[in-house]
Each structure stands twice: as structure tokens, then as C-alpha cells.
Amino acid sequence: MKYFPIEVHKTIFDINFTRLYAKGKKIILCDLDNTLIPYSESMPSKELIEWADRVKAIGFKLYLFSNNKDTRVLPFSLVLGADGYLANAFKPFMRRTKKFLKQIHASFSEVVIIGDQFVTDIMVAKCLRIDSILVKTIDPKTQKWYTKINRLREKRYLKKLAKVRPELYKLLKEKEIIHE
Numbered sequence: 001m002k003y004f005p006i007e008v009h010k011t012i013f014d015i016n017f018t019r020l021y022a023k024g025k026k027i028i029l030c031d032l033d034n035t036l037i038p039y040s041e042s043m044p045s046k047e048l049i050e051w052a053d054r055v056k057a058i059g060f061k062l063y064l065f066s067n068n069k070d071t072r073v074l075p076f077s078l079v080l081g082a083d084g085y086l087a088n089a090f091k092p093f094m095r096r097t098k099k100f101l102k103q104i105h106a107s108f109s110e111v112v113i114i115g116d117q118f119v120t121d122i123m124v125a126k127c128l129r130i131d132s133i134l135v136k137t138i139d140p141k142t143q144k145w146y147t148k149i150n151r152l153r154e155k156r157y158l159k160k161l162a163k164v165r166p167e168l169y170k171l172l173k174e175k176e177i178i179h180e
């Protein structure tokens with residue numbers, strides 16, 4: 001119950017990356033499904049490609065990490081011009097993400113993890129002591145079975161969060177990131 005994002009936003013477009021960079025973040029490790037695009041889409045939109053160009057122009061290295069398979073993450077990563085990706089990340093377990101970050105010689109304090117799920121994306125960030133940003137799930141209707149299981153865990157997590165960190169819980173509701 002000690003894992004909290006440093007920021008919460010409705011979409012990735014609402015994040016101030018210039019400020020993050022000024023704070024010392026240099027590497028973005030971003031979830032794919034329902035953070036950047038819904039499951040129902042396979043290619044990034046024009047807006048998303050422009051977003052990726054923008055963060056790279058600021059100076060960020062952009063990496064994707066996803067529980068989805070290589071055949072989904074690879075084409076998306078290529079079109080987006082990402083610096084690399086990790087498929088089958090096996091979140092919420094941190095082992096593969098940790099190994100990946102070591103392979104790309106990332107200093108953990110320079111990394112920011114972005115994702116739409118507390119119990120996978122934010123959990124991995126917490127285990128690795130990496131700062132994280134939570135965004136709203138783009139389309140909850142398009143989730144896969146394993147994500148639905150994680151959503152049940154998330155419900156329990158949010159119940160606890162309301163007690164332990166009421167101000168964060170309130171912010172999540174205000175921003176309509178959660179609806180419970």
C-alpha cells in the first residue's frame with residue numbers, strides 16, 4: 001500500500017514533459033494498451049506520433065513496456081519511433097522490467113514510468129523505486145482477461161487508498177480517473 005504515482009492525469013497529453021525533464025527525468029518507460037491506445041487499435045494516431053516526436057525533441061528516450069506480445073508492441077514501437085520496447089513484461093512482477101532497464105543502462109532516478117494501472121504499471125515502479133505517473137484508462141471496455149483480473153485487484157487497492165491517502169483518492173475522482 002505504499003505505491004503512489006507522483007502525478008495523475010487524464011491523458012498522456014496532459015503531462016508536462018518539459019518540467020519533468022528539468023527535474024532530471026531522461027527516460028520514459030510507457031505502458032502501451034489503454035495508456036497510449038485502446039486494445040481495439042493497432043497503430044498510433046497522428047496525434048500520438050506528434051506526441052512522441054515532442055518528447056524526443058525535449059531530449060527524452062522513449063521506451064514501451066507491455067504485457068502484450070511482441071507482434072503487437074513491435075510495429076507500434078517502430079511507427080512511434082521509440083528507442084526500444086519490452087514485450088511480455090509480466091507486470092506486476094518487476095524482474096523483466098528491471099533487466100530491461102539494466103540492458104539499456106538506465107539510471108533508475110532518471111526514469112519515469114507511465115501507465116494506466118495501479119496494480120501493474122505503478123506496482124512495478126514502486127518495486128523498483130522509480131517515479132511513476134498514472135493516466136486514465138482510455139477504453140475500459142476493450143480490456144483483456146488478465147487486465148480484468150487486475151482490475152479486481154485494483155478495486156481492492158482503491159478501497160484501501162481512500163483510507164490511507166484520502167487526498168490522492170479525491171484527486172483521482174476529481175480528475176475522473178476513477179469512478180468508484
Ligand SMILES: [Mg+2]
Pocket residue numbers: 031032033034035115116117
Ligand atoms: Mg495498460
